[in-house]
Amino acid sequence: MTECMEKTSEKVLTKGNYAIANAAVKAGCECYFGYPITPQSEIGEFMSGKMQELKRAYVSAESELAAINMVLGACSTGAKAMTSSSSCAVALMQEALSYAAADELPVVLVSVMRGGPGLGNIYPSQGDYNQSTIGGGDGDYKLIVLAPSTVQECADLTYKAFYLAHKYKNPTILLADGLLGQMMEPVEFKKYPYPEVDNSDWALTGAKGRRARVIRSYAPKAENQCEFLKRLHAKYDLIAQNETDWEEINTEDADIILVSFGSPARNAKSAMRKAREMGIKVGVLRPITLFPFPSKRISELANTAKKFISVEVNMGQMIRDVKLAVNGRAQVELLNRPVGTPPSVEEIVEKLKKESGIV
Amino acid sequence: MAELTQVFKVPESIKKGSKFSFCPGCDHGVAVRLVAEVLDELGIRDNSILVASIGCSVTLYDFLEVDSLEAPHGRALAEATGIKRARPDKVVFTYQGDGDFASIGMAESLHCALRGENVTAICINNTTYGMTGGQLGPTTLLGQVTTTSPTGRNIDYYGYPVKIAEHIALCDGTAYSARVSLDSVPNIKKAKAAIKKAFENQLNGVGFSFVEILSTCPTNWKKTPQQAHARVREEMMPVYKLGVYKDITENN
Amino acid sequence: MSHIVIDKERCKGCYLCVDECPKKLLKVGESVNELGVRTVEFHDPGHECLGCAMCARRCPDIAITEVYRG
Numbered sequence: 001m002t003e004c005m006e007k008t009s010e011k012v013l014t015k016g017n018y019a020i021a022n023a024a025v026k027a028g029c030e031c032y033f034g035y036p037i038t039p040q041s042e043i044g045e046f047m048s049g050k051m052q053e054l055k056r057a058y059v060s061a062e063s064e065l066a067a068i069n070m071v072l073g074a075c076s077t078g079a080k081a082m083t084s085s086s087s088c089a090v091a092l093m094q095e096a097l098s099y100a101a102a103d104e105l106p107v108v109l110v111s112v113m114r115g116g117p118g119l120g121n122i123y124p125s126q127g128d129y130n131q132s133t134i135g136g137g138d139g140d141y142k143l144i145v146l147a148p149s150t151v152q153e154c155a156d157l158t159y160k161a162f163y164l165a166h167k168y169k170n171p172t173i174l175l176a177d178g179l180l181g182q183m184m185e186p187v188e189f190k191k192y193p194y195p196e197v198d199n200s201d202w203a204l205t206g207a208k209g210r211r212a213r214v215i216r217s218y219a220p221k222a223e224n225q226c227e228f229l230k231r232l233h234a235k236y237d238l239i240a241q242n243e244t245d246w247e248e249i250n251t252e253d254a255d256i257i258l259v260s261f262g263s264p265a266r267n268a269k270s271a272m273r274k275a276r277e278m279g280i281k282v283g284v285l286r287p288i289t290l291f292p293f294p295s296k297r298i299s300e301l302a303n304t305a306k307k308f309i310s311v312e313v314n315m316g317q318m319i320r321d322v323k324l325a326v327n328g329r330a331q332v333e334l335l336n337r338p339v340g341t342p343p344s345v346e347e348i349v350e351k352l353k354k355e356s357g358i359v
Numbered sequence: 360m361a362e363l364t365q366v367f368k369v370p371e372s373i374k375k376g377s378k379f380s381f382c383p384g385c386d387h388g389v390a391v392r393l394v395a396e397v398l399d400e401l402g403i404r405d406n407s408i409l410v411a412s413i414g415c416s417v418t419l420y421d422f423l424e425v426d427s428l429e430a431p432h433g434r435a436l437a438e439a440t441g442i443k444r445a446r447p448d449k450v451v452f453t454y455q456g457d458g459d460f461a462s463i464g465m466a467e468s469l470h471c472a473l474r475g476e477n478v479t480a481i482c483i484n485n486t487t488y489g490m491t492g493g494q495l496g497p498t499t500l501l502g503q504v505t506t507t508s509p510t511g512r513n514i515d516y517y518g519y520p521v522k523i524a525e526h527i528a529l530c531d532g533t534a535y536s537a538r539v540s541l542d543s544v545p546n547i548k549k550a551k552a553a554i555k556k557a558f559e560n561q562l563n564g565v566g567f568s569f570v571e572i573l574s575t576c577p578t579n580w581k582k583t584p585q586q587a588h589a590r591v592r593e594e595m596m597p598v599y600k601l602g603v604y605k606d607i608t609e610n611n
Numbered sequence: 612m613s614h615i616v617i618d619k620e621r622c623k624g625c626y627l628c629v630d631e632c633p634k635k636l637l638k639v640g641e642s643v644n645e646l647g648v649r650t651v652e653f654h655d656p657g658h659e660c661l662g663c664a665m666c667a668r669r670c671p672d673i674a675i676t677e678v679y680r681g
Binding site: 548 | 627664665668679681
Binding site: 030031033057059061062063065066067069070071072073074075076077079081095096099103204205206207208209211212213214215216217218 | 429442449
């Protein structure tokens with residue numbers, strides 16, 4: 001595996017987890033801190049060897065609590081740092097993510113979802129859409145959330161996660177699922193395509209020749225906290241304006257639009273092609289950024305489409321954001337699997353046939 | 360007339376114009392000053408990064424002219440690990456209370472010591488959660504009355520207090536573990552020497568260095584500052600004995 | 612001659628320094644600072660101060676800001 005990772009100019013067959021890890025290294029990740037959990041353990045395994053080989057920082061942390069807090073520490077110096085984990089263990093990290101959002105630290109967290117709640121199981125899932133986009137930490141904060149749908153995107157969006165985290169000084173989640181983490185596809189590892197972000201005006205470096213810098217969230221005075229939250233949310237508005245990203249196919253004339261992120265979006269696209277052959281006017285909208293969510297575009301499409309179907313591997317989480325965007329102007333339905341493999345192509349086609357009156 | 364020599368001044372590492380927010384007579388202020396004096400004497404203030412913790416020490420960054428990161432409760436040594444691994448050339452230290460260090464943060468503290476992270480940790484032991492109003496903490500003594508041990512700490516309900524410096528000394532990655540006190544001026548001098556040693560060790564790259572400081576909480580103990588120091592001597596020191604529990608540099 | 616400088620606005624009135632001075636040159640004064648504290652005052656008419664800085668080292672608030680020996 002390590003050998004084929006060295007080839008950067010051509011496609012290699014690799015697992016989603018390895019693609020993420022390798023892309024992180026190529027993005028210049030200086031520090032990895034982690035704790036094992038299925039289905040993402042390959043990331044830490046890869047990093048343990050590679051980071052030491054490159055004389056970069058690697059720590060097998062004593063817990064996910066420690067791992068994410070080590071990332072906060074490293075990020076406070078302006079370093080590119082990350083951890084990776086899954087569902088019930090990302091739950092442990094919520095406190096630190098809230099601190100990182102308040103401290104405006106460029107934390108990168110790779111979250112490879114498995115079944116929950118609780119220990120759940122190790123099957124793929126999208127049960128942490130809410131955990132990622134709404135969050136479980138305290139207070140009014142937002143994390144940038146990127147959702148890959150292919151192994152190639154696992155690599156590409158890892159690059160982007162580091163870039164956006166540093167550009168906006170905001171914790172960023174790469175939200176994959178167990179299916180993407182474990183599946184193999186050909187991937188091309190391009191050169192890190194983003195500019196390096198200058199952090200010399202805020203990073204902790206030792207207060208040499210300047211006043212000391214303090215990275216803190218504690219705001220004992222309410223008026224200071226009001227100002228801070230307004231500024232923080234102005235940043236979120238800017239992120240929404242600049243970075244909202246989605247893929248859209250055949251939506252212009254679509255009566256029905258399948259909205260799906262991550263691995264189930266693959267089946268949604270296949271089902272769309274089959275349904276089109278049957279004359280059903282179907283389109284697909286695949287959110288790539290879950291925060292910021294492509295609400296504006298969905299709202300525009302609600303002027304022409306009659307129905308939106310949210311295809312998810314959970315009990316229906318993203319559907320709430322779709323409904324908010326549609327705002328009652330079209331029907332919104334859920335097609336889901338609670339956990340495990342995504343709704344099959346056939347299942348989606350059947351649903352589309354039923355909705356179009358073709359039985 | 361003999362020439363005047365200045366033998367005491369406000370340390371350079373203390374933020375200009377800052378005033379400590381601790382209660383009257385609280386030894387936190389002495390501990391902060393000692394850290395500042397050591398940073399001055401070693402000339403490391405402008406190459407240091409402080410990780411502040413949660414508790415009465417939370418606003419330490421308002422008092423020290425040092426680049427600082429605020430860690431969530433108990434996680435200071437995880438943050439310190441991250442900083443040191445990212446920037447090994449920086450002097451990295453934590454300043455925590457006993458609740459932060461040895462209750463909610465015990466895992467982070469012990470594992471930082473076990474890994475032998477080349478950082479310095481200062482822990483204030485005042486046998487209570489001071490900031491929240493004097494509840495039972497990990498170091499609350501047997502028999503001690505707090506707001507959550509109204510009839511005194513008993514073993515059945517609360518278990519035993521932790522002897523932090525001894526536990527840290529057991530970790531193979533620990534270079535130095537000492538317990539000092541601020542109850543008297545001679546002990547304050549010894550405390551400063553221990554803090555200095557803990558920073559020098561980091562500069563020499565020998566591993567995790569730890570100083571537990573017996574301190575007072577006159578407000579929550581409901582004692583005068585003078586009575587509080589008497590309690591440190593009479594009740595705390597017999598259990599939390601002063602001394603150096605580990606020093607791998609001793610024979611060099 | 613040896614002496615100390617007190618920043619009265621820093622004094623919180625714990626009076627630990629009063630007990631510490633070997634020559635008993637510190638006492639609780641009459642004036643009150645912004646905190647509402649009767650601050651410590653230094654009286655050394657007989658030039659007894661040793662410049663030992665015991666008071667400053669004891670003070671938890673760096674209210675004794677300077678000590679001179681000579």
